Amino acid sequence: MPELPEVETVRDGLARHVLGRTVAGVDVHRDYSVRRHTGGPLDLAGRLAGRRFEAAVRRGKFLWVVLDAPGTDHPDAALLAHLGMSGQLLVRSAAELEQGAAHPHLRVRVRLSDGGALDFVDQRTFGHLSVTDLVPTADGAPGGLGSDLPLLPEPAVHIARDLLDPALDREDLVRRLRARRTGLKRALLDQTLVSGIGNIYADEGLWRARLHYARPTDTLRRPEVERALDGAAEVMRAALAQGGTSFDALYVNVNGQSGYFDRSLAVYGQVGRPCPRCGALVRRDEFMNRSSFTCPVCQPRPRNARF
DNA sequence: CACACGTCCTGGTAGC
């Protein structure tokens, strides 16, 4: 599943492969994939045609490509993407487009003026593309990683900074997390508190921190919160170094190559296998209509569990 | 039929 490391891998790929290139036109194969573009598919195509890609930026799991604003050097719009569970952005060469059959889950094709294309492929269709206005950030710092512009796509203004963002106010995050009255994992997954963490890295980070997902946030001691945040940040950095996580070929990076961090997972998806630290058997619990994996010894369930 | 799950939305609560 694309979480922060996978999205960052895609962002880096876009930065290296599509910046400076110009949109010729857009083919929307599945309207649902552009459902969050308010003007509909035709409007999206109209706002992209003729625009040049200026920068590839990411905050949490949100990714956007800044568009040039002809006649000015003040960009005011971006192509915004969220990959959902299975979204991919694939850079296609003109030669590829001529010979290869279209991917069965191709949802949107952004045709480029040089004959290539940027394809949005998404089997499970939780992802989406839109063209949106850019608005100033609340703190005046860059909107995300990949550009110095203090701008954010309007649909992402409520998304908090992520753990790899230099402008993250860590003290404020710790304070806000401890002020919550919920379970630790639920807080880590809340993108308005801290962004980029999904089910996989939440479980892996909590395992590193030796904390149970149901620990009540308002009873956590400050060092425990630091451990939880450090655990998530470390596991995401490790995954990023290996190009992201992949389980079932649903995720591939911008060139179509899969990551292989899944070989390094300690608990996620490892039910019944030994904990790499203590050997106890990893367990799976139902949690928020999804799964949580823990080591029952390293991460004992608290008596005052909260979900 | 259960399961994979990130985000949006709705209806609710707590506290000032």
Add this chain to the structure above:
DNA sequence: TGCTACCAGGACGTGT
């Protein structure tokens, strides 16, 4: 009372 922030859970969608 009204406001704000926060909280919980259902819905969405496709394919194995």
